[in-house]
Amino acid sequence: MSQEGVGVDLETSLGYLLKEASSALRVAMEEVLRPLGMSVTHYSCLELLAQRPGLSNSELARGAFVTRQTMNVLLQALERDGYVTRPAEAAVGKVLPARLTPRGRRSLEKASAAVRSVEARMLTGLTETEQSGAFRILQSMIHSLRGDDEGA
Amino acid sequence: MSQEGVGVDLETSLGYLLKEASSALRVAMEEVLRPLGMSVTHYSCLELLAQRPGLSNSELARGAFVTRQTMNVLLQALERDGYVTRPAEAAVGKVLPARLTPRGRRSLEKASAAVRSVEARMLTGLTETEQSGAFRILQSMIHSLRGDDEGA
DNA sequence: GAACCTATGTCAGAATGCTGACATGAGTCA
DNA sequence: TGACTCATGTCAGCATTCTGACATAGGTTC
Numbered sequence: 127m128s129q130e131g132v133g134v135d136l137e138t139s140l141g142y143l144l145k146e147a148s149s150a151l152r153v154a155m156e157e158v159l160r161p162l163g164m165s166v167t168h169y170s171c172l173e174l175l176a177q178r179p180g181l182s183n184s185e186l187a188r189g190a191f192v193t194r195q196t197m198n199v200l201l202q203a204l205e206r207d208g209y210v211t212r213p214a215e216a217a218v219g220k221v222l223p224a225r226l227t228p229r230g231r232r233s234l235e236k237a238s239a240a241v242r243s244v245e246a247r248m249l250t251g252l253t254e255t256e257q258s259g260a261f262r263i264l265q266s267m268i269h270s271l272r273g274d275d276e277g278a
Numbered sequence: 279m280s281q282e283g284v285g286v287d288l289e290t291s292l293g294y295l296l297k298e299a300s301s302a303l304r305v306a307m308e309e310v311l312r313p314l315g316m317s318v319t320h321y322s323c324l325e326l327l328a329q330r331p332g333l334s335n336s337e338l339a340r341g342a343f344v345t346r347q348t349m350n351v352l353l354q355a356l357e358r359d360g361y362v363t364r365p366a367e368a369a370v371g372k373v374l375p376a377r378l379t380p381r382g383r384r385s386l387e388k389a390s391a392a393v394r395s396v397e398a399r400m401l402t403g404l405t406e407t408e409q410s411g412a413f414r415i416l417q418s419m420i421h422s423l424r425g426d427d428e429g430a
Numbered sequence: 431g432a433a434c435c436t437a438t439g440t441c442a443g444a445a446t447g448c449t450g451a452c453a454t455g456a457g458t459c460a
Numbered sequence: 461t462g463a464c465t466c467a468t469g470t471c472a473g474c475a476t477t478c479t480g481a482c483a484t485a486g487g488t489t490c
Contacts, residue, residue, distance in 0.1 A: 154424075264299045
């Protein structure tokens with residue numbers, strides 16, 4: 127506890143621990159996705175589209191926590207390789223709703239199973255109560271960090 | 279289409295929420311560090327050195343959750359700009375212990391204060407009990423993800 | 431001592447993600 | 461209608477991080 131105005135104590139910092147946990151999760155996911163030839167962002171995009179078909183490029187970007195420029199590059203590659211389809215022209219506005227192709231769906235199946243097993247491993251040793259507690263606390267952190275409390 | 283219950287449910291996934299929280303923290307840190315002309319990894323390196331003087335390049339890399347190659351690039355820049363010093367030759371082996379210069383220490387002061395304020399904001403609305411609960415749960419997750427349980 | 435394994439520092443090239451910028455479509459407001 | 465604002469898709473350039481590779485130092489193990 128020798129952090130008297132000195133700095134952030136890494137041993138007790140929840141921020142540091144959060145980063146460490148996130149890093150460990152990323153490494154574990156990369157480990158199981160690599161054999162499938164898939165990156166984490168790659169997988170995130172497919173999973174998002176499976177659960178919310180018709181998401182636009184910008185919406186996918188927000189869901190995967192990258193910029194829309196980054197997602198656009200990925201989406202073009204996925205489209206080129208036949209995992210995803212987008213209409214050539216927007217029905218309304220500029221928004222191009224993306225959808226998984228059968229090939230994309232097949233590809234996602236294995237990846238999704240692999241990722242679920244990683245998440246399950248992450249939660250071993252934690253009770254239901256602890257898990258829901260963690261859920262609530264993480265949501266609170268996100269809320270506070272984004273400053274959503276301001277006007278509300 | 280038939281993804282009901284098959285995939286990872288993003289709405290209730292602790293893994294997804296963990297990534298979201300980590301992303302929010304990173305964004306918030308970048309926001310306060312940008313005016314100081316410092317990136318998150320940049321700051322992490324300096325903070326590590328302040329708390330554990332004499333860390334080697336590889337040790338710094340592990341502490342900042344990047345590869346040693348990445349940290350090496352950063353360290354060379356920090357050395358060139360006079361924030362950090364390393365001996366020209368290793369006293370023993372190949373390990374080069376790095377240390378902050380007075381300039382590095384000064385630079386870190388403001389950044390550390392800024393990051394502390396971000397972490398404080400993140401924890402607003404959480405009780406002491408919740409915080410220590412989160413600490414324990416995150417440590418458990420890291421432990422499980424890394425498979426430390428094996429031999430222990 | 432020799433063979434072996436591991437960890438380290440470092441260089442080089444590739445992949446990934448970001449910022450900046452631009453044009454365009456939709457909604458708002460006078 | 462016209463001006464303004466905002467969100468979107470996209471191109472281009474830059475920054476950051478990674479993987480691959482190599483030489484070297486130290487600690488085994490025989």
